[in-house]
Every structure is written in structure tokens, then in C-alpha cells.
Amino acid sequence: MSWIHKIAASFSTSGEKPVYYENFGHKVKWSPLHPSHEEAAGLRSRWDKLADESLARLIAIKGERDLYTTLKEEHQNDDVLGQLWTEVNTIPEWVDWEQIQRGQDVYYRYAIAIVAGLTYSSLLGGMGAHKIAEVLARTGGFSKSVAKRRMFETTQHILQCTRSLESIKPGGDGHMSSIKVRLLHSAVRGRILKLREKNPEYYDLEEFGMPINDFDSIATILGFSATILMISLPKQGIFPTRREVADYIAFWRLVAHYVGCPTDALATPELARAYMEYILVHDIKPSETSRILSQNIIASIANTPPSYPSADFLVATARWLNGNELCDELGLPQAPFFSKVLVFAQCLFVCYIGYSSRIFPGFDKRKIETTKRILFKILVSNEGLGGLTNFELQFVPQLTTKTEAGSIEAMDLKWKEMRGSSEKRSAKVLIVFFVIMGIMGLVGMWLFMKITQFVGPSLFGPAAVGFTIATQDGVSI
Numbered sequence: 001m002s003w004i005h006k007i008a009a010s011f012s013t014s015g016e017k018p019v020y021y022e023n024f025g026h027k028v029k030w031s032p033l034h035p036s037h038e039e040a041a042g043l044r045s046r047w048d049k050l051a052d053e054s055l056a057r058l059i060a061i062k063g064e065r066d067l068y069t070t071l072k073e074e075h076q077n078d079d080v081l082g083q084l085w086t087e088v089n090t091i092p093e094w095v096d097w098e099q100i101q102r103g104q105d106v107y108y109r110y111a112i113a114i115v116a117g118l119t120y121s122s123l124l125g126g127m128g129a130h131k132i133a134e135v136l137a138r139t140g141g142f143s144k145s146v147a148k149r150r151m152f153e154t155t156q157h158i159l160q161c162t163r164s165l166e167s168i169k170p171g172g173d174g175h176m177s178s179i180k181v182r183l184l185h186s187a188v189r190g191r192i193l194k195l196r197e198k199n200p201e202y203y204d205l206e207e208f209g210m211p212i213n214d215f216d217s218i219a220t221i222l223g224f225s226a227t228i229l230m231i232s233l234p235k236q237g238i239f240p241t242r243r244e245v246a247d248y249i250a251f252w253r254l255v256a257h258y259v260g261c262p263t264d265a266l267a268t269p270e271l272a273r274a275y276m277e278y279i280l281v282h283d284i285k286p287s288e289t290s291r292i293l294s295q296n297i298i299a300s301i302a303n304t305p306p307s308y309p310s311a312d313f314l315v316a317t318a319r320w321l322n323g324n325e326l327c328d329e330l331g332l333p334q335a336p337f338f339s340k341v342l343v344f345a346q347c348l349f350v351c352y353i354g355y356s357s358r359i360f361p362g363f364d365k366r367k368i369e370t371t372k373r374i375l376f377k378i379l380v381s382n383e384g385l386g387g388l389t390n391f392e393l394q395f396v397p398q399l400t401t402k403t404e405a406g407s408i409e410a411m412d413l414k415w416k417e418m419r420g421s422s423e424k425r426s427a428k429v430l431i432v433f434f435v436i437m438g439i440m441g442l443v444g445m446w447l448f449m450k451i452t453q454f455v456g457p458s459l460f461g462p463a464a465v466g467f468t469i470a471t472q473d474g475v476s477i
Contacts, residue, residue: 055190135211
């Protein structure tokens with residue numbers, strides 16, 4: 001069923017009793033917009049075969065290094081490479097460049113909240129999708145020692161795609177990095193399948209499906225887009241406008257086109273939500289591998305630069321965004337009350353910054369440009385990647401590759417022990433919040449007393465609010 005027919009069917013009323021699905025706190029009312037199990041199975045049986053064929057040609061020409069340059073130089077000499085080059089440089093008719101630019105701005109308007117959502121909801125919470133987790137575990141890219149770098153590489157791709165409109169157009173940094181990511185996915189898929197030929201027990205193809213299949217690719221793109229807009233931001237107190245939702249979904253739909261992911265699931269915000277909800281209620285089934293990878297994410301970034309967040313604060317954020325039920329299943333420890341309070345303060349801060357941007361366009365524009373510079377500076381610094389990555393196959397799947405669990409070292413955080421800039425900021429926000437609330441309370445009491453003195457007791461007396469007080473003599477006062 002095409003997405004147009006799905007939307008039309010969603011408005012029909014059959015009088016049938018609605019069907020609900022629930023999983024880890026997500027309760028979904030099923031509709032014709034949601035994909036069927038057959039549609040999902042069909043997507044899982046398909047993958048980016050054009051990228052696989054192109055990768056084989058590129059390796060035959062110049063080896064596994066600098067694949068993008070080889071593709072750019074040789075696409076006119078090879079039909080398969082020419083097909084790939086034409087596809088990634090052809091802009092779909094549904095692209096509206098003004099909308100794409102607005103979608104890019106959404107990322108920086110809510111940057112702090114979106115980065116938190118990407119890290120703790122999309123990535124860590126997404127590890128509950130055990131089939132995807134099995135592929136990630138076999139690359140070794142989410143062991144405790146390298147998971148942080150792996151996350152920074154993903155951040156590089158996002159920043160290159162969002163820096164400017166020119167960066168996402170053909171020839172721009174974001175366009176190039178998307179093609180490199182596409183070829184990287186193909187390399188991982190091919191490597192896993194070759195290892196499976198040597199040892200069928202290495203990867204259960206029937207259980208987990210083709211590595212990086214079309215359905216998993218859609219799930220990944222939705223994790224960057226719909227999950228952020230419809231779950232992560234609202235849980236932090238930010239409710240994007242309908243236009244922001246449409247713009248951000250459209251932006252990620254274009255990125256999906258570049259990386260070889262089917263784009264129909266992102267044709268409208270309603271469809272994106274429907275596919276996201278299917279994944280939430282049918283695909284989130286944490287395994288032991290899910291638990292290892294999710295714990296490694298916390299362990300790899302706790303007490304490390306650039307912000308030195310404590311493990312307690314990270315766990316509290318993860319539980320705030322994913323809910324206790326899923327986090328318990330992922331094996332995350334309980335968060336101290338004080339850390340929960342700091343997460344609440346962070347939500348107050350991102351709400352203040354986010355809604356201020358909506359109200360004051362001039363402030364929004366300056367903040368977006370400033371945030372772009374700061375995030376990119378952090379990315380390329382020694383505390384980040386120490387330079388830009390070329391998206392080559394660094395974490396090569398091997399038969400011996402096994403992602404070990406890293407330990408989460410809780411600190412039982414106290415005021416004097418805070419090192420992380422995010423926690424210090426949250427503590428300051430919390431202090432300011434209570435000071436403002438206290439001042440507003442005092443001012444409110446003072447105004448109330450002044451008003452009662454000015455108006456007199458007749459306004460606020462018992463008779464004014466419909467009460468009478470009977471005396472012993474039967475006289476009402």
C-alpha cells in the first residue's frame with residue numbers, strides 16, 4: 001500500500017473496535033498508517049544492493065581506501081558506479097530547499113535537547129532493538145574504549161549535514177559524508193556476511209535479518225528524526241511546532257535518500273510517527289547484547305571531556321528520556337535523587353533557551369550561528385575527534401570480535417563533587433529557578449496584602465464569597 005493510500009485509509013471509519021499495542025510505556029492505537037508485519041518483513045528482506053555492487057567495483061579499482069574519490073573519478077567509466085553517482089546526485093522532486101534549511105535550523109535551535117535525545121533515547125534506548133544491536137556488537141565500535149569516538153563520528157555526519165544549505169546539496173560536505181556512510185554500511189554488511197560463510201554461527205541471518213537492511217535503515221533515520229521530535233523533546237518540555245516537525249522530517253528524508261535508505265516512511269510526519277510507533281511496540285526487545293552496548297555508552301562518556309558528566313547524571317538522563325521500565329531491562333543502575341533534580345534543572349534550561357528562540361527571531365539567528373561554531377569546534381578538538389574522520393571501515397568485524405561490557409562507576413554525586421559543565425549549569429539553573437520562584441512568591445504575597453488594604457474587607461470578606469456566619473442571636477454577620 002502506497003503512503004498516499006495509507007493516509008486516505010486512515011480517515012475511513014469502519015466502526016471496528018480500536019486495537020492497541022503497548023511496550024515499555026508506549027501505548028499505540030493502531031491505524032492504517034502503521035505498517036503491517038508483512039510490509040515490515042518485506043523491508044527486512046531488502047537492502048542497498050546498488051551500494052554493494054558499487055563497493056565491489058571500487059575495491060577492485062583502487063582498494064578500500066578513499067572510496068568516495070574513486071567513485072567521483074571513475075563513475076563515468078563504469079555503469080554500476082555511474083548509476084550510484086547519478087542516484088546520489090539527483091535531487092528528488094519533493095525537496096524544497098527552503099524547508100530543508102529550516103529543518104537544519106531546528107537542530108541548532110534545540111541543540112542541547114536534541115543531542116541529549118540522540119545520545120540517551122535514540123542511541124542508548126535504541127539498543128533495545130536487539131536485531132540492530134547484534135550488528136553493532138559485531139563491529140566492536142561500541143566497546144567501552146571506542147564507543148565515545150564512534151558517537152563523535154556520527155555527530156560529525158550530522159554537523160556536516162546541518163552546517164549550511166550548501167553543505168547538504170550535491171558536492172557539499174554533508175552530501176559527501178552521506179555517500180561515505182552509505183559505502184561504509186555496505187562494507188560492514190559485506191564483512192559480516194563473509195564471516196558468516198566461514199562460520200554460520202557468527203551471525204544468525206534468519207533471526208536477525210540481513211545486516212543493515214532497509215527496515216533497520218528506516219529505524220535508524222527515524223531515531224534521528226521522529227523519535228527526537230515526538231518523544232525526546234517533549235520529555236524535556238519542548239513541543240516543536242507543526243512546521244518544525246514537518247521541516248525536520250523533510251531534512252532527514254533527504255539525508256535518507258543520500259545514504260540509500262527508502263524515503264516513503266518519511267513522506268509525512270504522520271507516516272514517520274506510524275513507522276516509529278511500529279518499531280517501539282514490536283521491535284524493542286532488549287537482549288544481553290542490548291544491555292552490554294547500552295551500559296558501554298554510559299561507561300564510555302562518564303567523567304570524560306569535554307563536559308565530564310558523572311555516571312549518575314548520565315543514568316538519570318537516560319531514565320528520564322526512556323522510562324524506568326526499559327532502563328531496568330537494559331541493566332542500568334538506579335539514579336540518585338539529586339541527579340534527577342539536576343536533569344529537571346537541565347530541562348528548565350533547554351526550555352528557556354528553546355522557547356526564547358521562538359519568541360525572538362534575532363536571538364534565534366545569532367544563537368544558531370554561535371551553536372554551529374561551538375559544536376564544530378568541540379568536534380574537531382582533541383577532546384572530540386582530534387580532526388575529521390573520513391568514514392572508513394575502522395571497526396572491522398572479525399570472527400573474534402566481541403563487545404565486552406564496561407562497568408558504570410556511580411559517584412553518589414554531591415554539590416562539591418560536580419565536575420561536569422552540564423551538571424554545574426543545571427545546579428546554577430536550579431538555584432536561579434528557586435530564587436525566582438521565591439521572589440515571585442514574596443512579590444505575590446505583598447501585592448495581595450496591598451490589594452486587600454486598598455479594596456477593603458468588603459471584597460474579600462465572608463459575604464463577598466457567599467458565606468454567612470450565624471451568631472447566637474441568629475443575626476448574620
